[in-house]
Amino acid sequence: xxxxxxxxxxxxxxxxxxxxxxxxxxxxxxxxxxxxxxxxxxxxxxxxxxxxxxxxxxxxxxxxxxxxxxxxxxxxxxxxxxxxxxxxxxxxxxxxxxxxxxxxxxxxxxxxxxxxxxxxxxxxxxxxxxxxxxxxxxxxxxxxxxxxxxxxxxxxxxxxxxxxxxxxxxxxxxxxxxxxxxxxxxxxxxxxxxxxxxxxxxxxxxxxxxxxxxxxxxxxxxxxxxxxxxxxxxxxxxxxxxxxxxxxxxxxxxxxxxxxxxxxxxxxxxxxxxxxxxxxxxxxxxxxxxxxxxxxxxxxxxxxxxxxxxxxxxxxxxxxxxxxxxxxxxxxxxxxxxxxxxxxxxxxxxxxxxxxxxxxxxxxxxxxx
Numbered sequence: 001x002x003x004x005x006x007x008x009x010x011x012x013x014x015x016x017x018x019x020x021x022x023x024x025x026x027x028x029x030x031x032x033x034x035x036x037x038x039x040x041x042x043x044x045x046x047x048x049x050x051x052x053x054x055x056x057x058x059x060x061x062x063x064x065x066x067x068x069x070x071x072x073x074x075x076x077x078x079x080x081x082x083x084x085x086x087x088x089x090x091x092x093x094x095x096x097x098x099x100x101x102x103x104x105x106x107x108x109x110x111x112x113x114x115x116x117x118x119x120x121x122x123x124x125x126x127x128x129x130x131x132x133x134x135x136x137x138x139x140x141x142x143x144x145x146x147x148x149x150x151x152x153x154x155x156x157x158x159x160x161x162x163x164x165x166x167x168x169x170x171x172x173x174x175x176x177x178x179x180x181x182x183x184x185x186x187x188x189x190x191x192x193x194x195x196x197x198x199x200x201x202x203x204x205x206x207x208x209x210x211x212x213x214x215x216x217x218x219x220x221x222x223x224x225x226x227x228x229x230x231x232x233x234x235x236x237x238x239x240x241x242x243x244x245x246x247x248x249x250x251x252x253x254x255x256x257x258x259x260x261x262x263x264x265x266x267x268x269x270x271x272x273x274x275x276x277x278x279x280x281x282x283x284x285x286x287x288x289x290x291x292x293x294x295x296x297x298x299x300x301x302x303x304x305x306x307x308x309x310x311x312x313x314x315x316x317x318x319x320x321x322x323x324x325x326x327x328x329x330x331x332x333x334x335x336x337x338x339x340x341x342x343x344x345x346x347x348x349x350x351x352x353x354x355x356x357x358x359x360x361x362x363x364x365x366x367x368x369x
Contacts, residue, residue: 005068006125011113016065021110023061024070027054028103029204035096036207040185040230042091052081058106069113069124073106076131089139098146101153102131126152154364181227184276188234195237199249201325209233212317212361219357224310225281231273232285232310236318239268263298266290285310289318294348304351312351316343316358319350 011017034051038044055078062070077099083089105122112119130149137145189206196202210233217224240248243265247258254262266287273283288311291297293304323339340362344355 003125005072006128009069009109009113009119011067013066014114017067017110017114020061020065020067020070021114024058024107024110027058028107030054031103032100032204032207035100036210037186037189038091039093039096040189041182045085048081048085048091052078052085055081067110067113069109070106072128073102073109073124073131076128076135077102079135080131083135089142092143092146094143094146094150095134098131098134098149101150102127105153123153181278184279185227185231185234188231191238191241192234195241198241198245205321206234209317209321212320212358213313215361215364216313216317216354216357219360220354224285224313228279228281229285229310229313231279231282232289232314235269235273235282236286236289236314237265237269238272239265239270242268263290267299281308281310284308285314287311289314291315292349293351296348307351312354313358316350316354319343320358 031051031054034047034054037047038051041047055074059071059074059078062068062074080089080095080099084091089095105124105127109119109122109124111117112122127149130145130152134142134145134149192206196205210230213229213233214226217226217229240262243261247254247261248265250258266289270283270287273279273286285308288300288302288307291300291302291307291311292315293307295301295303320339320343323342340359343350343358
């Protein structure tokens with residue numbers, strides 16, 4: 001590693017940098033999707049190989065466009081994925097987060113270089129040093145080194161149990177084999193992808209909801225079964241697809257009749273889950289995610305103590321995403337602040353015990369950015 005390319009990167013060809021940024025913008029979403037798939041099926045060799053190729057292509061584009069900083073960041077990621085592909089190491093949640101953090105920092109760094117902004121706040125030297133250490137780590141040390149990397153760059157250390165999330169959740173399904181549970185989750189994710197495809201505004205929605213929900217659940221000691229929660233995230237709005245698109249894709253204010261039609265969607269998705277072996281708790285979360293502590297929600301009108309914990313999490317993150325979408329024209333930072341303010345102001349709509357964990361997740365996300 002040439003340390004000068006990290007602490008004082010120089011761009012000689014701005015047009016080539018712009019081409020690299022466009023290429024990276026095309027590759028990054030597929031990397032996020034493949035990592036999300038690996039969280040469901042960590043042994044999927046096809047996804048691992050596809051992820052490796054994406055990272056390899058980014059490295060090649062960086063070299064071609066002479067963006068040395070990008071090569072320094074991506075090369076050790078490629079080494080980690082090569083070891084994963086050869087079964088030398090195992091996939092884990094915390095390794096996934098380290099890779100996603102690196103790609104996020106790369107996007108920010110490339111944009112900063114193009115606009116001439118300082119990159120000091122990104123802690124790129126700590127990032128590259130952490131990635132290189134991770135690439136050379138022994139298999140038993142991988143998760144610890146990934147945690148150290150994340151802490152060095154963001155200032156926050158991931159929860160100790162984060163890397164065990166996948167292993168812990170797979171055994172929690174009664175009546176479902178691990179392979180069948182993984183297959184079901186792939187099916188649920190496919191349905192969620194189909195829902196996202198109905199509108200450009202939904203792009204990346206599922207992954208955002210999944211991250212927020214899982215992190216809030218970890219903040220509270222994983223009181224909700226993570227696998228059931230993941231299924232609920234994928235499926236909670238699938239019932240929309242049984243309704244007229246003129247209703248659920250409408251951007252303007254809904255009429256009273258349209259609101260009544262919309263209230264049917266939790267029941268449709270919950271019905272699908274309840275008919276599949278092992279997903280009754282996910283079905284309960286989906287059915288109740290529009291219920292409110294004061295009993296003014298739908299479709300059952302139940303009150304706080306009757307609402308399951310997973311539905312309480314889902315209600316908050318789903319509303320947060322909806323407010324973000326409503327204010328998207330204000331720019332991401334302004335819409336984010338507006339969404340946080342609205343969630344905290346709705347003391348009768350959400351379970352108060354989940355508001356503070358949610359706020360902590362958002363604060364961590366903002367500080368990491």
